[in-house]
Amino acid sequence: MQSQTLVVTPSVPMAQVGNRTFLDIKAVEGLKQYAALWPGRVRCLMRQGDRTQIAFGDFYDPADLPFDLMSIGDHLQDSPGAFDDAAVVLAAGDSHLDLAMPYVTTAPTVFVIEYTLDTRLRILRLDHGLSIQTAKSSAWLLLRERDRRRAFSKAAGLQANGTPAFDSYHALTNAPMRYFDTRMPRAQHVTAAEVEAKVVQVLAGRPLRLAYSGRLAKMKGADHLVPIAAALSRSGTPFTLDIYGDGPLRGEIAASVDRAGLQDSVRVHGPVPFDAMLVPRMKESVDLFVCCHRQGDPSCTYIETMSCGVPIVGYDNAAFKGITALGNVGLSVPTDHIVALATAITKLSNDRAQLADMIRAAARVSRDHSFEGVFRQRIDHLRTIAQV
Template sequence: MSSQTLVVTPSVPFAMDGSRFYLDIKAVDGLKRYAALWPGRVRCLMRRGDRSQIVFGKAYDAADLPFDVVARGDAPDSNRADFDDAAIVLAAGDSYGDLAIPDVTATPTVFIIENTLVTRLRILRLSQGLTLRTAKSMAWMVLRERDRRRAFEQAAGLQANGSPAFDSYQHLSEAPMRYFDTRMTRSQQASPAEIDRKVAQVLAGAPIRLAFSGRLARIKGVDHLVPFAEALQRTGTPFVLDIFGDGPLRAAMQDAATQSGLGDKVRLHGAVPFDETLVPTLKQTADLFVCTHRQADPSCTYMETLSCGVPIVGYDNAAFRGIAALGNVGVTVPMDDVSALARAVARLSADRPALADMIRAAGQVSQDHSFENVVQQRIDHLRTIAQV
């Protein structure tokens, strides 16, 4: 009988907490779902790292995990036996260390890919600035892109998170699929009753309730949020803007809001628990999400926000354009144009029936992209390729 083991190589590391595994919570949630749907054992090959590398982590007993955690060596062929006895390997295409897997095993490999070369280069420039070191890193990335494309051509399939990665790499694979990553389960998504309540609140004409969630760093464009609020104030639009998250720009943003006289309208709440606080807050008290992302990485934020019945107005990076194309769920404006962002929000605030239609559309579109649906589609894709 042939093996039915699924081998997964996440990009996140693991650490030890005494005799327990210290693992990324989101990775564990996904692997548990894989284990529930895959008709065999799931083996997770992970590199050992420092606990500080796992931002949202938790300690787990091995006996409580429905998948095996196996330490991975540095050399590509260190775990050859773990690859060779499997039905299929699901590897991280964004990780340079995984690109050699098709060279070291005959087991079919499917790569997950999230970022395009353009996005990687933009993220590097935004995070490090234009320096000689940045230029050298960019040159190295361009050279390694040839390895990535060669690996994808050798692989048995490709799972692309978001439209930019799918559009860039699908032609290299005989079996590509696109998905939109999310943590939102069906039970967490806004119900029809919750959508109706939000629509009623919007149509009542109260000040528009805006939200942003994410890391408060320049790469997320959060340095534009207070200038956006100032521009929106100048349009005469009544609003409040709730910002959830933490990061290096939080203090500066708070100071800027206070100095602009917007301290009562721009409210920074810090990092809050996703399930217990952020999701119910967005479902109950947010009409529109303001997305200032400058880069086109396939952030979970997009689909998770729509799942709360909250449409998006944001910069037209390639990832958001792919989301907006799914339906009447978003408005894109030119990159870095704070005034255009404010005008778009002002128009929707003035046209409440149009905003209500977008809220309904957000709730509808997200139904097809729940956490359960996405993982099921990805497992079905793997089973078709592995023929199990």
């Protein structure tokens, strides 16, 4: 009988806290979707880590999960039996620990990849600047990139999250696919009535309701949020800016709001529950998302924001270029050009008809990339490779 087990090795670890298992919430939701769609068993292989390595996690009882959870070590060859009944293995191409996968199992391997070498090097420079440590780490990344490309060339397929990863690696395999990751199910997508209610607000000429959500860190460009707001204020553009999230820059951002005298227009909320608070607020009271991401990783932020009927104005990193190619869903400016980003916002404030068109386009384009739809495409891709 042909094996029908899907083996998945996420890049995130698991953590044991006493007799309880702490897992990444996003990973669990994705694995649940695999289990619902795959015609057989799903086995998840995770390495042990520390709870602090899991930014958004929760405690789970493995017995209650619809997939098998198995702890493995760093070396794949030390996990006998993990792949014996695999129809296909979905491995983390971003983790150098999984690059040996095509060499340790006869089952077809499909790698998932999100980060390009350019993005890895950019993040390294943003985190550590020009230093000896940066040089050493860059050399290590270059060696791992050689290993990565070799592994991909031996794999049966590739699932690339976002346009930059697809463009960088799709030629290495005969079965590549591109997808845009999101955790927004169809039921949460903005409705046509909600879109039109937002359009009415925009066309009424009221101050633009801007928002940012995500990690408040330099590589996300969070240090530019208040300077952008200050530039808007100087230009006389009426606006409010709500900032949601947490990170190392949160305190400095709040302090800079006070120093700039922007307390009446800029509000720093901290992290809020995604489903219960952030999504409803985005759908009801946000006209435009300010995205200062410097790096080109395929953030879920793009599609999830559009799913709320919110277009994006942001820096033209490689990932956002791939998003704007999908339709009239946003405006991009050169990275780190604060005044240019503020000018783009002012342009839309003065052209409300264009902004209304972008709101409708964001909602329309995102419907093709729902949580369920993306996972159905990915499972279909795996089934074709596994021939099950």
